[in-house]
Amino acid sequence: MQKQSISSETENLGQGQGKQQRRCKECDVLVEDKLYREHCKSGWHKHNYTRHKNGLPPLSQEECLVEMELADSKRDLKDYDF
Structure with missing residues (x-):
């Protein structure tokens, strides 16, 4: 998962700085507006989209990465379970 350029919600929307954000x-x-499409294709966004549909709060990018790695580890263990 690539690190994305994100800002906290308390920042302004980049008005006057030449960078628009969504x-x-x-x-x-x-x-950033230019990176929004890329963000929506990311595993982080897809994971949070699923959580959002199930009424769960969003995870930070770091929390999501840890959760996805844990799920991968569990899946690997299941594959090799005898």
Whole structure:
């Protein structure tokens, strides 16, 4: 998972700085306008989208990475379970 350029929700929307940002409601972050499509294709966004549909709060990028690695480890153990 690539690190994405994100901002906390308390920052302004980049007005006057030449950088416009969009808020991702599933991940609860601001993403630069140019990177928004890329963000929506990321595993982090997809994971939070699923959580959002199930009424769960979003995970930070780091929390999501840990959760995805844990799920991969469990899947690997299941594959080699006798």
